[in-house]
Amino acid sequence: MTFPGSLDDRDAARAVTAAGAEPVVLWHGDRGLKGVDAVILPGGFSYGDYLRCGAIARFAPVMSDLVPAARAGLPVLGICNGFQILCEAHLLPGALTRNAGLRFINRDLPLRVENARTAWTRAYAGGERIVVPLKSGEGAYAADPGTLADLEASGAVVLRYAADNPNGSAAAIAGVCNADGNVVGLMPHPEHAVDPLTGPSADGLGFFTSVLTGVAA
């Protein structure tokens, strides 16, 4: 799904192809989801990050179709700005705030897969360590203590930073899911790690193959 200011929609489409599926282009201003089996909200700076990251994209016309579909079980993956949009749309709990060190972070980082039962992570083993790039300025995950306790208790923490906590995220959280595990958001970029030629690894490919097993089933 492309918004004005999306950057990584092409890489996301390329990752979908690499996983063996057919990418379909969705536009923020259109209505309808063209009958797709899953949706990826890509990274970038939708609407210039005006107001708050993801705050304007939440009200794009296509979101009127995406939000009820996601609540009904459609697999939705939000990467970076896509994660911010999912939080602003209340499809995922919490919010993303300014990195603790204020600097934009762009580097390859080890992550631990904490929940390998979601629609987007079942190709991984629980506890598996993967390396994918993080590139964001507002990636510090924040939520109130009650929400954080619920996330931990219910297994909704999908990914955690496995070495240092690069951006001050609460409990080093890099990604979370909704109660049904069909909606997942993460700040790092698995779509930039699907081919060792252009990324640090092919570790990110599992997100895009995971969702296919659910669609085929």
Added chain:
Amino acid sequence: MPRMIVEVMLKQEIHDPQGEAIASACHRLGFGQVRGVRQGKRFEVELDGPADEAAVTAITQLARELLSNPVIEDFTLHADGT
């Protein structure tokens, strides 16, 4: 023109690295009496109608749904000039 002022601040418990960076710049400039700074946003909302009770109700809803994110921010609101 009637206006409503909405001010949005990060909640106290949310880390404000921008505020901290500004505070440390204050100290570098010699403003040693500055103990801390928190940064927020101010919205000046111009109205077609009067800034009456109905407008306060509507703009309060606007502040809650769009101008602030209740997960991380609080807001205050008042009619301009009051």
